[in-house]
Amino acid sequence: MDDSDRKIISLLGRDARRSLADIGAAVGLSASAVNDRIRRLTASGAIRRTTVDADPAAFGLPVLAFVLVGLAQEADEAAFRRYARDHGAIAECHHVTGAWSYLVKVRVASLADLEAFLAELKGHGFLARSETVIALSSVVAGPFAPADGEG
Structure with missing residues (x-):
């Protein structure tokens, strides 16, 4: 992967609908060369998918929480992974490493829904302990987009 590939990935990370010609102009390549590189990056696995960054609040999911999960000793870890997926x-x-087993990012409609989610985790017997952090606002959020010096 060279600097042009990194710039292409960064530009797509910020706007996956950006035209090939526009990306080409930004990196100094033709649209067909950009298309070839995107195909190669996708085939190699460097680009795993192209997606839409939707506003969770527009879907009625304004509450963002992070739950640190300590699995119960008797918990079936494979079952927990399937549940999470x-x-x-x-x-x-x-x-994750450290005192916790997993870090789970949760989007729900309300604090009551968050409480119900935690009760559901407990009901499945997954939890030995947990700690929940509710996000008040997000300073930086979004897909991976390596810095390339372009603003």
Whole structure:
């Protein structure tokens, strides 16, 4: 991967609908060269998917919380991973180091829904303990877009 590839990924990370010609102008390549690079980056796995960054509040999910999960000793970790993968409120789930087992990013409509989500986790027998942090606002949020010096 060279600097042009990094710039292309950064530009797509900020706006995946940006035209090939526009990207080409920004990186000094033709639209067809940009298209070839995007295909190669996708085939290699450097670009995993192209997506839309939707406003969660527009979908009635204004509450963002991060739940640190300590799995119960008797918990089936594979079952927890399946649960996390399939649960509609879980936006992200990361296996982490340190005192916790997982960090779970949750989007819900209300604090009552967050409380119900935590009760559901407990009801499945996954939790030994948890700590929940509610985001008041987000200073930086969005897809990965490596810095390239372009604003």
